[in-house]
Amino acid sequence: MATVTFEKAQRWYPGADAPAVAGIDLEIGDGEFMVLVGPSGCGKSTTLRMLAGLEEVNEGRIFIGERDITHIPPKDRDIAMVFQNYALYPHMTVADNMAFALKMANVPAEERRRRVEEAAKMLGLTEYLERKPKALSGGQRQRVAMGRAIVRSPQVFCMDEPLSNLDAKMRVQTRTDIAKLQADLGVTTVYVTHDQVEAMTMGDRVAVMELGLLQQVDTPLRLYDHPDNLFVAGFIGSPQMNLVRAKAAGGKAQIGSYQVPVDATSERRMSGNITVGVRPEAWRVVSENEGGLPITVTVVEELGADGFVYGTCDVEGTPNNVIVRVSARDSIHKGDVIYVTTDPKSVHVFDTDTGERISD
Numbered sequence: 001m002a003t004v005t006f007e008k009a010q011r012w013y014p015g016a017d018a019p020a021v022a023g024i025d026l027e028i029g030d031g032e033f034m035v036l037v038g039p040s041g042c043g044k045s046t047t048l049r050m051l052a053g054l055e056e057v058n059e060g061r062i063f064i065g066e067r068d069i070t071h072i073p074p075k076d077r078d079i080a081m082v083f084q085n086y087a088l089y090p091h092m093t094v095a096d097n098m099a100f101a102l103k104m105a106n107v108p109a110e111e112r113r114r115r116v117e118e119a120a121k122m123l124g125l126t127e128y129l130e131r132k133p134k135a136l137s138g139g140q141r142q143r144v145a146m147g148r149a150i151v152r153s154p155q156v157f158c159m160d161e162p163l164s165n166l167d168a169k170m171r172v173q174t175r176t177d178i179a180k181l182q183a184d185l186g187v188t189t190v191y192v193t194h195d196q197v198e199a200m201t202m203g204d205r206v207a208v209m210e211l212g213l214l215q216q217v218d219t220p221l222r223l224y225d226h227p228d229n230l231f232v233a234g235f236i237g238s239p240q241m242n243l244v245r246a247k248a249a250g251g252k253a254q255i256g257s258y259q260v261p262v263d264a265t266s267e268r269r270m271s272g273n274i275t276v277g278v279r280p281e282a283w284r285v286v287s288e289n290e291g292g293l294p295i296t297v298t299v300v301e302e303l304g305a306d307g308f309v310y311g312t313c314d315v316e317g318t319p320n321n322v323i324v325r326v327s328a329r330d331s332i333h334k335g336d337v338i339y340v341t342t343d344p345k346s347v348h349v350f351d352t353d354t355g356e357r358i359s360d
Helices: 044-052 094-104 109-123 138-150 168-185 196-202 220-225 230-235 264-269
Strands: 004-011 021-028 033-037 059-064 079-082 156-160 188-193 205-210 213-218 242-249 252-255 258-260 273-278 284-286 293-302 306-312 322-327 337-341 347-351
Touching (some): 021 044, 021 059, 033 044, 033 168, 033 196, 044 079, 044 156, 044 188, 094 109, 109 138, 138 168, 196 220, 230 242, 242 322, 252 273, 293 322
Parallel strands (some): 033 205
Antiparallel strands (some): 004 021, 004 059, 242 252, 242 273, 252 258, 273 347, 284 337, 293 306
16 A cells, blocks of 8 residues: 655755745545646645655654655655656666666566566667667656666655656657556656646646645646636646636626626625636637627737637736637737627636635
């Protein structure tokens, strides 16, 4: 049973005014792929390194299964780490790099060879076993680093931004490979990234962090469809959600003279200053006489099947840019004025002062 449990685990760096990780509580299921995501400095890598034993836990505890590993040395935690920079030995062959940890653990040579060959076949590295890292591409080196972790048969994989050194095309391919490999192996995995697209496409669940605190832990679609607060709403999604300042007036969300339709729950709960969130794809382009929000188009991104219109609005309370997803065949151009509206079920309502979600 390789569950991972953080119980109010906290990390203070000497001389810091606040903890890097402020008492995190998180349960990761056996065989689950958990992604920690957030902006730089949010504490996600520190959390991973606390699990791996590379950072001290100042308060709280960390468990793998029923075993308290809080103060156990890294080598005794049965964890395999995959680093951002691959961390391969340049003078060793691929086979020797993959077998190194087994050799240090005094695993017999025949067993080492068998495990390395099995992992190489799984990763498509069989023909590269006698090469050295300098003769491999970035994606191949990352697979070698994965292979080195796999041969150890650990209880937990820890991955710290393993794709950040790859180009865009290779990143897409490798993240698919990692997700499939993890599903095939069924090993509990904790994966750190600042790229929310990676988080959404790879994780069984995603933990969103800011300033050392967990903001929300949920499935990717739940995070997208039901963000708990303004931070999660603005962070998850590409392009990000349109967040528009408004005032609650008579059960309506008022932006200047325009009223955003909201659901019945929001009507009952909201008051004072609110922030309305609308995903780019939730806007609907309407004619001028239908009374939509007027948007002056500044940029049109044509992506083939669809496109994104970036525009500004003179209505008080709107952000600098309003983003609208449109069909690539809608023939909208820079300088045009379009009118948009949305459906009540597509509107997210937040309390502007606390940042908390109001709508169901």
